[in-house]
Amino acid sequence: MQSAFISDQGKVRRLNEDAGGVYLHPHGHLLAVVADGMGGHKAGDVASLMAVEKIQELWMDSPAILKPRDAENWLQSSIENINRDLHLFAHTNKDCEGMGTTIVAAICTEEFVTIGNVGDSRGYIVSQANKIRQVTEDHSFVNALVQSGEITKRDAEHHPRKNLLLKSLGSSGLVNPSISTITIDEGNIIILCSDGLSNKIDEVKIADTITQALPLKERASIMVDIANQNGGEDNITIAAVEYVVSKESEETR
Template structure:
């Protein structure tokens, strides 16, 4: 199993409120996670870094997860604990009032992946040359699309496109969505913040994921395209490759 995380400040923002990483527990199991922070006076980067650091520590000190049910329980509990920490931290310091972060995380084993998310950072699965979005954005415009009030094309230009209905740390109780699906050798997982998906279409993402380039180079090309199209937001992505070659000690993906 191989994962690659990339993040970029973009062309407009003065600092990067995104955070993320690829982490392994003592049993060699992989956790991929991206957080896109929000809040004034750089509070967003505090929230996203808190989310990543707390989950990383919990993961690296955790036990082996042998089933999808165990993985779902673990990530759900981790999200609850991180939400409490961020929410409490925001209450204690006025400059952090209202801060929060999106989170999309995946526990990746040989047999299955367990994905949990809150907000509009996304997870895609690339399998058999097809890219499928696994998560549903917790956003106002996505709810309008789902209810049939606007089209997907309308959503792209909607003035309240960035309004989230859920985030981590903004309320005392956070409700994340968690699911597990099977995957096989050759599949690839893409986690990303909206700084990427607001600039690069799903069709273009599929083309990148189908590339024969290694995942680091593929990720760089995605970031470059988002920046070429304005780069108004921070851009973060993470690719995990389920490659049989890696089982044999090879490093290609």
């Protein structure tokens, strides 16, 4: 596995309220995470950074992840713990009242990937054949309309309430993250991103760009450049993990 992380302020926002990273566990697994803070002057950047720092801390202290159920349980409990911490912090720090953040996190092992999310930061899997699939579920008002059949996915792209979230970290009570596990093949690439990317580049372009014959960090940087060329109104953050094809596999093809 190889990984890359990049976060860009974009062309319009005065602050970068996104955070994230890719973290290597002592047992060799990777945790990739992206968080998109909200609240503007109410400390969206504080919320996203707190979420990322907390999940990194929990990750480095966690036991080895051996089975999908282990990964799913760990993400469930960790995301709920982070939600409680953020809610308490905002409640006791008036300057941060109302702050929140999305989160998307992926546990990447040699055999499987488990992804959990709250909000509209997304996780994709891209195959060597340039096939892309969104693995996460957007917890947004417009996605609920799409799922109910009231509007189409194309309608959702330009809906006036596109940015309205139904879930975010920092809420009272449980957030019930969406969690799923997928099997992995050599050459697959996992992409986590904030909506500053997914709102500005369609899935076909994401797949075409991330599968270019370039270093992974350079491919991620090209996607950031495209998002900025397409307006760059929001912060843009990408975490990517590539399951590199071994020389033995290439030789047998």
